[in-house]
Amino acid sequence: MEDKYAGLKLGNQLCFPLYACSREIVKKYKPFLDELDLTYTQYITMMVLWERKQMNVKELGECLYLDSGTLTPLLKKLESKGWVTRKRAKEDERVLIVTLTKEGEMLRDKAVSIPEKMSCCVKLSPEEGKTLYTLLYKMLGND
């Protein structure tokens, strides 16, 4: 006999392992990020700024899939730590420009060892990691 509730089983969900996996991995970053006084969200924000040096809040939000409700307080914290500056654009006062400071740039050298340290924690082969990566971005697909 068919189980009309089969679709509701936790083991039949795709979303749940995604949700659980995401949190478990972020947790593994914590000891390394603690050394730099960064949370995971602050870390990926810095990651974007290390690549671009200067961005506004909207652009940051698009990169990170986060809105101003999350970014505004987070960026204020990064500013209070001296790693970024927050300044309105002269051409358009609505826009807030976030700029990496010298200290923020220097943090990059301390962070550079984190990805290698983390790679040991991942229990997938390089090919599996690549497959996972591709599927996740496909799922995320901006359409």
Place this chain on the structure above:
Amino acid sequence: MEDKYAGLKLGNQLCFPLYACSREIVKKYKPFLDELDLTYTQYITMMVLWERKQMNVKELGECLYLDSGTLTPLLKKLESKGWVTRKRAKEDERVLIVTLTKEGEMLRDKAVSIPEKMSCCVKLSPEEGKTLYTLLYKMLGND
């Protein structure tokens, strides 16, 4: 010339699409869950209880990868909505037993359509979904 910071690029992280994807999908559940007055975390908690009917907090935490700091207030909310009861075990007063109520069981019939509704939102083929599922559980691997 080599980029010594290549490992720090957001696009080279496996964790980031995992983190972003998880949140994006949970967001897609929201309109459906709103109709049942459930959050996503409450939903997966109910999902476990629909299968087991009765569990203690520790067991729930193991299923969901959550601790009492998250579950205690969440379960109190589910209790206040009348979907579960919370009661200490007689044999061991340390253990709190969470039991599905009749109303909680009835909610299952309303929730049963959610998985099908959600499947439309996923931009992966069934095989891709299965591959993703397998890789995520492998990554989550309880060792």
Place this chain on the structure above:
DNA sequence: CGCAATTACATTGCGCACAATTCTTTATGA
């Protein structure tokens, strides 16, 4: 030009997550 609509960010409020600590109850071992 004048004003409504839009844009960009900030604020508020709620619900997680999670580390750290506390509290109560149960198990253990000298």
Place this chain on the structure above:
DNA sequence: TCATAAAGAATTGTGCGCAATGTAATTGCG
């Protein structure tokens, strides 16, 4: 036995996430 350790939840405090709302600046349209 009884002190000590361990187990299971609850509590506390911090930091997201995000929907909803607010505010100020800019755009677009008649």
